[in-house]
Amino acid sequence: MWQLVFFTLSCDLVLAAAYNNFRRGMDSMGKRQYQVQQGSCSYTFLLPETDNCRSTSSYASSAVQRDAPLDYDDSVQRLQVLENIMENNTQWLMKLENYIQDNMKKEIVEIQQNAVQNQTAVMIEIGTNLLNQTAEQTRKLTDVEAQVLNQTTRLELQLLEHSLSTSKLEKQIWTRPFLEKKVLDMEDKHIVQLQSIKEEKDQLQVLVSKQNSIIEELEKQLVTATVNSSVLQKQQHDLMETVHNLLTMISSNSKNSFSAKEEAVVFRDCAEAFKSGRTANGIYTLVFPNSTEEIKAYCDMETAGGGWTIIQRREDGSVDFQRTWNEYKVGFGNPSGEHWLGNEFVFQVTNQQPYVLKIHLKDWEGNEAYSLYEHFSLSSEEFNYRIHLQGLTGTAGKISSISQPGNDFSTKDADNDKCICKCSQMLTGGWWFDACGPSNLNGMYYPQRQNTNKFSGIKWYYWKGSGYSLKATTMMIRPAGF
Numbered sequence: 001m002w003q004l005v006f007f008t009l010s011c012d013l014v015l016a017a018a019y020n021n022f023r024r025g026m027d028s029m030g031k032r033q034y035q036v037q038q039g040s041c042s043y044t045f046l047l048p049e050t051d052n053c054r055s056t057s058s059y060a061s062s063a064v065q066r067d068a069p070l071d072y073d074d075s076v077q078r079l080q081v082l083e084n085i086m087e088n089n090t091q092w093l094m095k096l097e098n099y100i101q102d103n104m105k106k107e108i109v110e111i112q113q114n115a116v117q118n119q120t121a122v123m124i125e126i127g128t129n130l131l132n133q134t135a136e137q138t139r140k141l142t143d144v145e146a147q148v149l150n151q152t153t154r155l156e157l158q159l160l161e162h163s164l165s166t167s168k169l170e171k172q173i174w175t176r177p178f179l180e181k182k183v184l185d186m187e188d189k190h191i192v193q194l195q196s197i198k199e200e201k202d203q204l205q206v207l208v209s210k211q212n213s214i215i216e217e218l219e220k221q222l223v224t225a226t227v228n229s230s231v232l233q234k235q236q237h238d239l240m241e242t243v244h245n246l247l248t249m250i251s252s253n254s255k256n257s258f259s260a261k262e263e264a265v266v267f268r269d270c271a272e273a274f275k276s277g278r279t280a281n282g283i284y285t286l287v288f289p290n291s292t293e294e295i296k297a298y299c300d301m302e303t304a305g306g307g308w309t310i311i312q313r314r315e316d317g318s319v320d321f322q323r324t325w326n327e328y329k330v331g332f333g334n335p336s337g338e339h340w341l342g343n344e345f346v347f348q349v350t351n352q353q354p355y356v357l358k359i360h361l362k363d364w365e366g367n368e369a370y371s372l373y374e375h376f377s378l379s380s381e382e383f384n385y386r387i388h389l390q391g392l393t394g395t396a397g398k399i400s401s402i403s404q405p406g407n408d409f410s411t412k413d414a415d416n417d418k419c420i421c422k423c424s425q426m427l428t429g430g431w432w433f434d435a436c437g438p439s440n441l442n443g444m445y446y447p448q449r450q451n452t453n454k455f456s457g458i459k460w461y462y463w464k465g466s467g468y469s470l471k472a473t474t475m476m477i478r479p480a481g482f
Contacts, residue, residue, distance in 0.1 A: 397462025
């Protein structure tokens with residue numbers, strides 16, 4: 001902007017100087033052209049010829065001629081010519097001034113545009129610098145703010161820790177008098193107990209001394225009795241030998257007679273024995289179907305019409321039911337007490353004709369219940385003695401506690417259940433486990449007041465739940481058409 005003002009002032013000064021020089025030239029009237037140069041501007045003025053004009057010296061040659069009338073007319077003419085010339089020069093200068101002003105306007109516009117562009121570039125550069133500085137300051141402020149937040153969070157955590165520590169110390173301070181009082185009370189109590197123990201010790205010492213004297217007296221009597229009983233012992237020995245000989249003779253005779261009877265009478269199951277007239281409860285000899293192999297089984301000839309073959313009994317925990325696969329296959333235990341008859345025999349019998357299964361249950365409160373299945377059978381060992389049941393009735397639950405369809409039999413050394421775990425090892429005993437299932441009548445036997453909340457006990461879920469271990473169970477079978 002200042003450059004534009006300076007340029008305008010310079011050109012005005014040039015025009016003023018040119019005009020002044022022109023006037024001096026007109027006064028001299030001796031020059032035909034006049035040139036003005038100021039800085040980068042150069043102006044040349046062309047003036048018309050003045051032939052009819054004379055120099056000032058001719059006017060001074062004669063005073064007479066100046067005063068003559070002819071000279072006066074010539075002067076008027078020359079003055080008119082000069083005025084014309086002056087007017088022409090003035091018009092020409094005005095045109096020149098207009099021309100210069102027009103050119104100056106274009107140059108001023110260009111200069112202004114260049115100045116505006118330069119100023120715009122400068123302003124853009126300044127704005128860019130300001131934006132960069134602002135962004136840098138913003139980033140620094142963000143970093144500082146993050147540091148302040150981190151420091152504040154750290155201080156808050158430390159303050160919280162100090163508060164917790166202070167609270168803990170305050171609690172300890174508050175509980176200390178209570179603990180001290182408790183310790184003092186315990187000391188007083190221990191002092192009383194020690195005093196009581198000392199008194200009991202003195203009493204025991206007196207009692208021991210009395211017992212020692214009594215023991216000494218008894219020892220003396222024992223020596224006397226030992227000497228006197230030697231004869232009696234000899235007589236007793238002779239009597240024992242005599243009794244033993246008699247018992248040996250009697251047992252040999254009874255064995256021979258009993259074995260002869262057993263060899264003469266064998267049955268396929270207890271129902272067949274019942275139909276043959278054997279209606280007393282007891283142990284009977286049964287024979288495997290299509291075989292001469294025999295097995296001892298307990299027959300219940302009284303319950304629900306009799307003829308029941310007992311295949312399992314639990315009543316007192318005298319037999320360990322955590323057995324191997326082969327033991328469950330052939331059977332174990334005493335038929336008159338706790339026992340398992342054997343999976344192989346039950347498989348062969350139940351595949352000869354339809355059988356029913358009755359499960360009798362007792363709890364520790366004296367209650368009894370049963371589940372009766374109208375159809376029961378076992379698959380062969382090839383199919384892991386899989387159980388098949390149909391038609392549930394009874395009082396031990398409307399839903400079967402043995403999962404259906406049939407499950408395979410599992411033992412501690414043969415895991416055939418449907419669980420990734422080994423149910424027989426977790427729950428103990430061999431059984432038709434599903435995913436450890438709602439029942440296990442071969443579980444661990446728990447006595448009374450220890451039989452609740454026992455997952456591994458003798459359980460029947462839909463009667464007493466999964467944590468109640470039963471007192472007694474009996475599983476019995478007989479033909480469906482009995």
